[in-house]
Amino acid sequence: MTKLLTARRRLILALTLIFAVNITLITLMQSADALTYRQGSSGEAVRQIQTKLKNWGYYTGTIDGIYGSATAAAVKKFQSKNKLTADGIAGNATLEAMGISTSQTASNLSSSSSNSEQVNLLARLISAEARGEPYEGQVAVGAVVLNRIKHPSFPSTMSGVIYQQGAFSCIDDGQFNEPVADSSYKAARDALNGWDPSGGAIYYFNPATATSKWIWSRPLIIVIGKHRFCS
Numbered sequence: 001m002t003k004l005l006t007a008r009r010r011l012i013l014a015l016t017l018i019f020a021v022n023i024t025l026i027t028l029m030q031s032a033d034a035l036t037y038r039q040g041s042s043g044e045a046v047r048q049i050q051t052k053l054k055n056w057g058y059y060t061g062t063i064d065g066i067y068g069s070a071t072a073a074a075v076k077k078f079q080s081k082n083k084l085t086a087d088g089i090a091g092n093a094t095l096e097a098m099g100i101s102t103s104q105t106a107s108n109l110s111s112s113s114s115n116s117e118q119v120n121l122l123a124r125l126i127s128a129e130a131r132g133e134p135y136e137g138q139v140a141v142g143a144v145v146l147n148r149i150k151h152p153s154f155p156s157t158m159s160g161v162i163y164q165q166g167a168f169s170c171i172d173d174g175q176f177n178e179p180v181a182d183s184s185y186k187a188a189r190d191a192l193n194g195w196d197p198s199g200g201a202i203y204y205f206n207p208a209t210a211t212s213k214w215i216w217s218r219p220l221i222i223v224i225g226k227h228r229f230c231s
Contacts, residue, residue, distance in 0.1 A: 037090040041067040044115070044189070045100075049090055051193040052098050053078060063190050118158055119188045120180075125162050126191075127184035128170035130227070135183060137225040140198040142191030144229065147202050154202070198222065201229035 037046055046067045053059035058081075059074035072088035079086040082097050090098075122142050130141040148154035148161045155161050163171065170176040198204065199221040206226045210216070218230035 035092065035095070037067055037095075039067055039069060039072045039088065044193070046071070047189060048100060048193045049075070049095075049098065051190060051195045052100070055195060063193070063195065065189075115192070118192060119185060121158055121162065122188040122191065123184040124176060124180050125168065125170070126187050127180040128175040128178060129168060130184075130187075130225075131175075131181055133225040133227065135187065136197045137227055138184060138187035139190045139195055140201070140222075140224050140227070140229055141204060142188050143196040143198045144201050144204055146191055147196070147198070147200060151202055197224060198229040201231060203230040204228060205230075 037049060042065050044065065047063055047065040049067075050059055050061070050063045050065070050071055053071070053074045054061075054063060056078070058077045059071065061068075061070040061074075067090075075090055075094065076086045076088045078084075078098070079088075079094055084093055084097060122145060125145060126138050126142050130138045133141070145158060145161050149156055149158060155164055162168065168176070201221050203215065203218050204227045205212075205215045207216075207228055208226065215230070221229050221231055223229070
């Protein structure tokens with residue numbers, strides 16, 4: 001009887017170990033698959049894929065973070081052009097070709113809280129500075145903030161750029177503290193994902209209200225809505 005109980009215990013222990021190993025393997029497989037995007041996927045990584053494809057002319061749809069048939073078709077075009085397997089699935093090779101490393105994608109997913117703070121801050125600035133402007137113009141205002149972060153003449157953080165003294169009138173006149181328009185959140189995400197309708201501008205102004213003569217000396221890049229975007 002004792003031998004029978006011992007054998008049963010060993011069998012239960014073996015089955016428990018096998019179950020634990022299987023769970024671990026499934027978890028690892030799911031983690032690896034999380035970095036493969038296909039029709040039905042959604043989220044910030046998909047928005048980034050759509051943004052890059054749109055900037056390159058492969059995608060003409062809405063940057064909504066939903067991997068639909070139009071996104072899959074655009075991915076196929078990109079893959080075909082870059083001599084990749086044209087299956088419409090954004091796996092490791094396709095992501096690398098787009099300049100989106102798998103480690104970068106994983107890092108972006110793990111830092112969603114920080115990203116949310118960046119989105120909220122940038123959206124508030126966009127809403128205050130570009131409320132009523134065309135959507136492309138709202139994204140362009142967000143892009144100017146990001147372009148300044150990269151530029152040696154400006155602070156290297158988003159909060160530093162936005163709160164720099166005299167940089168944005170909305171900080172001084174109270175508009176920055178007004179309710180944020182819904183479209184501004186989407187515009188902030190699009191700008192953070194790399195869409196830059198401003199063409200690399202680091203300045204913009206409304207010629208109807210500008211009081212600085214100096215700003216007119218800046219080389220014009222593009223006009224979007226009421227704003228002139230300059231280098």
